[in-house]
Amino acid sequence: MRPSARLLIVLLGSAILILALQLLASQDENFKNSLDFLIWVAMSILVVCVLIDAILTKKTPILSIERHLPEHFSVGKAHAITLSLVPPKKTKKPIKAILHDYYPPHWQVDQTALHVDVLPQRGLKTSYQATPLQRGDAIFGDIQYSTFSPLGLWENHRRIQAETTVKVLPDFSKILGANLLGMQKWLELMGAKRIRRHGQGQDFHQLRDYAEGDDVRNMDWKATSKMQKPIIRTYQEERDQQLIFLLDCGRNMRSMSGDLSHFDHALNAMLLLSYTALKHGDAVGLMTFNHPQMRYMPPHKGTNHLQRLINCVYDIEPTQMAADYETAINQLLQRQQRRALVIVLTQLDQENNEHLLAQLQRLKKRCAVLIASLKQTERSHIAQEPLQNLQNAHTYLGAQIYDMQEQQLLKQLSAQRVLHLNVTPQQMSTALINQYLELKRHGSW
Known part of the structure; x- marks a missing residue:
């Protein structure tokens, strides 16, 4: 008090x-x-009034308060936090109170103090909006409320233990809200190409009557002879392939592009492609590297697996560690015995090209490999700025040298027939999905 x-x-x-x-x-x-x-x-x-008011303050009914949280928290999205207040059964008068909920630090809220009137026998439910600003585990602390004496001369503060840890996940409302968009429509809106798969290595689907335009190479001559009419064999995509992400969590992924780091852009692209691959019947797995505690999720099928993938990496932040592709590939090869498409999500570092190329060749002997590199967007701005002093000139020259080394590395990847993407962080999701669908069409892994 x-x-x-x-x-x-x-x-x-x-x-x-x-x-x-x-x-x-x-x-x-x-x-x-x-x-x-x-x-x-x-x-x-x-003095008498103050003392009497203080005595009456101690008789203020003690409220029971519960916090109700959403099932999922998504970074950057506002969520309603509801507080239920229940007075003692013998309460006869409304209770005026001010609530303070200890929400996680660095969250944005629309109001920090809630002024409420709790009615007897009925109680009250009130809420406020809270927006998490980063992924990972977040802690809601205790709930504090203040009530006032009859004359309003004293405040009585009470704290209710209500500490709760919640998970803040990436915002995937566009794909998890499957009732809004069909899968193919969503892919089209993302800019992905709608393509059919060609070539051999497909799974047999069914026999049907020949139609004009069908490839005669798919004619089933035995069935044609038996039925006395042209019969064609149709195929569907193989639904038993595996896709594994190698997710770089090192220092190069700390670069910022817009409001997100390169790591967050890579994480979003990985989960969007995971959803696409799972919808196509493929098994998806992941492994992190350049991270003190390596995370590994073996390939599994089914769209329910997406939630396990999210839970595996939602709290990871990029570290200060340098890229170590050799250790990452060693760990992956120990765990992955079956051939798969391995997508390395990283930012190319020109300091040790030979090391990277040698490790990719090792991986290529067992798996199909796709290097997906996030291009540094700052260099394009540097090239457009006027050279006003010596420091500007050094910055410009450094950016040009970096570009030349990057182009040389991309040429070496092409020469060694290593599939690669080198696009801006904003383009990565669409580029990855298109490349995946292209590989599915040609049966390239």
């Missing part, structure tokens, strides 16, 4: 009034004696 702002104002006002009256009565001794008596009586009454 502590004095309220009202009590402090009353005391301050009384002190100022007494001082002013004392100054006015300083010339008249009789008036001064009468004034002193009146001040003594008034202050005695004030």
